[in-house]
Amino acid sequence: MIAENFNYEAPSTLEEAISLLHEYGDEAKILAGGHSLIPMMKLRFAAPTHLIDINNIPGLSYVKEEGGMLKIGAMTKEVEVEDSEIIKSKYHLFTDATKLIADPQVRNFGTLGGNLAHGDAANDHPAVMFALGASVEITGKDGKRTVPIDDFFHGFYTTSVQHGEVLTEIQIPAASGRFGSAYHKAERKVGDYATAGVAAMVQIDEDGKCTRAGIGLTNVNSIPMRAARSEEVLIGSDLSESVINQAALFASEDCNPSEDLRGNVEYKRHLVKIITKRMLNKAISRAK
Amino acid sequence: MTKKITLKINGAEHTMEVEPRMLLVHAIRENASLTGTHIGCDTSSCGACTILIDGKSAKSCTVLAVQADGKEIATVEGLATAEGLHPIQEGFHLNHALHCGFCTPGMMMRAIELLEKNPNPTEDEIRWGIAGNLCRCTGYNNIVSAIQWTSAKMQGKELPSTEPKFV
Numbered sequence: 001m002i003a004e005n006f007n008y009e010a011p012s013t014l015e016e017a018i019s020l021l022h023e024y025g026d027e028a029k030i031l032a033g034g035h036s037l038i039p040m041m042k043l044r045f046a047a048p049t050h051l052i053d054i055n056n057i058p059g060l061s062y063v064k065e066e067g068g069m070l071k072i073g074a075m076t077k078e079v080e081v082e083d084s085e086i087i088k089s090k091y092h093l094f095t096d097a098t099k100l101i102a103d104p105q106v107r108n109f110g111t112l113g114g115n116l117a118h119g120d121a122a123n124d125h126p127a128v129m130f131a132l133g134a135s136v137e138i139t140g141k142d143g144k145r146t147v148p149i150d151d152f153f154h155g156f157y158t159t160s161v162q163h164g165e166v167l168t169e170i171q172i173p174a175a176s177g178r179f180g181s182a183y184h185k186a187e188r189k190v191g192d193y194a195t196a197g198v199a200a201m202v203q204i205d206e207d208g209k210c211t212r213a214g215i216g217l218t219n220v221n222s223i224p225m226r227a228a229r230s231e232e233v234l235i236g237s238d239l240s241e242s243v244i245n246q247a248a249l250f251a252s253e254d255c256n257p258s259e260d261l262r263g264n265v266e267y268k269r270h271l272v273k274i275i276t277k278r279m280l281n282k283a284i285s286r287a288k
Numbered sequence: 289m290t291k292k293i294t295l296k297i298n299g300a301e302h303t304m305e306v307e308p309r310m311l312l313v314h315a316i317r318e319n320a321s322l323t324g325t326h327i328g329c330d331t332s333s334c335g336a337c338t339i340l341i342d343g344k345s346a347k348s349c350t351v352l353a354v355q356a357d358g359k360e361i362a363t364v365e366g367l368a369t370a371e372g373l374h375p376i377q378e379g380f381h382l383n384h385a386l387h388c389g390f391c392t393p394g395m396m397m398r399a400i401e402l403l404e405k406n407p408n409p410t411e412d413e414i415r416w417g418i419a420g421n422l423c424r425c426t427g428y429n430n431i432v433s434a435i436q437w438t439s440a441k442m443q444g445k446e447l448p449s450t451e452p453k454f455v
């Protein structure tokens with residue numbers, strides 16, 4: 001399958017990329033890892049006339065903790081997240097999620113920024129970002145702005161990244177104290193998109209009380225979503241079994257899956273309930 | 289509008305004029321006439337087109353040729369030298385790790401990066417490591433054995449038996 005023809009440019013600075021994106025407007029698309037965009041162009045679901053490859057721009061790929069934040073450069077590849085010592089030591093849900101995203105070859109290319117900017121509810125990182133309470137830094141002609149993940153996804157393949165803008169950084173409140181997180185998705189085969197997936201995060205104080213909680217859901221709503229009612233019952237609770245059961249039930253009630261080849265609505269709601277329960281228990285056990 | 293690019297494939301420079309939409313796998317097979325890299329699914333699913341770009345395994349049906357401009361590319365044709373087969377080829381040969389052979393070039397290129405990053409992988413790590421490569425013939429067990437054998441060989445360890453195992 002061959003994509004429609006396009007012009008290709010690979011600028012070496014962010015300013016240049018932004019000015020090219022302005023010049024071409026909605027005819028242009030950013031090329032990051034290309035592992036969502038190129039398949040879509042081959043199927044001719046997308047036919048941009050200009051591709052702006054941002055891989056030659058230095059400084060967009062890193063994982064670091066700074067000023068109470070975990071910061072991930074938009075061009076950081078899945079494999080770099082997988083291999084990061086900071087991630088492996090504290091942010092276990094990334095390790096859980098990356099292992100289940102596609103396969104090693106795809107993870108050598110796919111970027112975290114691309115995974116979010118693609119705006120697909122089937123992708124796994126959106127749920128991770130909801131669970132962690134992330135914000136996304138977007139850079140345009142007039143500088144940078146920061147958008148909370150709750151306001152980022154607008155609809156099918158649409159996000160708050162406007163034409164002429166580049167998603168540059170993911171910002172996450174750093175793990176502190178007794179912090180634990182976990183991610184799992186049910187998939188038909190290794191590397192498949194989720195039938196249903198759940199990301200969970202909890203922070204617990206010395207008395208065993210939950211001070212922060214986050215739950216994000218994958219592929220059970222038209223856009224990536226937070227299980228807000230579930231979080232409410234968790235925060236301030238003692239995370240007892242009955243609280244966890246209630247949170248899992250709320251997540252399964254509040255999601256809005258549609259029937260497809262991966263399963264029917266009832267089955268997907270059931271998966272959300274079971275996986276939420278398991279991921280909460282896993283996150284709690286990791287919150288040492 | 290075409291672009292002039294240079295691919296360094298297995299050490300040799302190939303300069304070519306390509307449309308930006310040309311896929312790397314087509315540049316390798318058609319422009320550089322190296323047909324050892326296969327096209328199975330053409331949808332990033334099967335791994336038959338796996339090559340190395342600057343040492344990293346990639347599905348060349350999902351990379352544009354222009355993205356690889358100036359990069360070092362390794363394909364199956366570059367594995368054997370005048371001295372003989374590459375250890376991964378020897379491993380696949382001795383362990384009967386192929387039947388039709390369609391998946392084999394991609395499987396071996398993937399295994400090379402796997403062993404480069406993790407010289408002594410567990411069986412589980414090997415199976416996760418080749419999760420992006422489909423084989424419709426072997427049932428994978430002999431492929432796993434071949435990679436284990438190659439791991440031992442490359443580290444100068446005692447070589448596992450290559451007697452067929454019936455599982």
Ligand SMILES: Cc1cc2nc3c(=O)[nH]c(=O)nc-3n(C[C@H](O)[C@H](O)[C@H](O)COP(=O)(O)OP(=O)(O)OC[C@H]3O[C@@H](n4cnc5c(N)ncnc54)[C@H](O)[C@@H]3O)c2cc1C
Pocket residue numbers: 029030031032033034035036037038039074075100101102103106109110111112113114115117118122123124125161165166167168191192193194331332333350
């Ligand atoms: C076989 C296969 C299986 C997969 N399975 C999974 C899976 O299980 N889970 C999962 O989450 N994903 C999966 N993916 C998708 C993969 O993770 C993609 O790499 C990812 O969704 C997009 O990242 P990318 O860097 O490749 O982006 P690209 O494909 O380059 O871009 C995607 C979109 O985002 C835009 N974009 C990219 N970067 C930026 C930026 N910095 N600023 C603004 N816009 C930007 C592009 O213009 C484009 O519209 C799979 C892909 C393949 C090929």
Ligand code: FES
Pocket residue numbers: 326327328329330331332333334335336337338347348349350
């Ligand atoms: S041909 Fe590239 S993954 Fe199948």
Ligand code: FES
Pocket residue numbers: 385386387388389390391392422423424425426
């Ligand atoms: S040997 Fe035939 S597909 Fe693997």
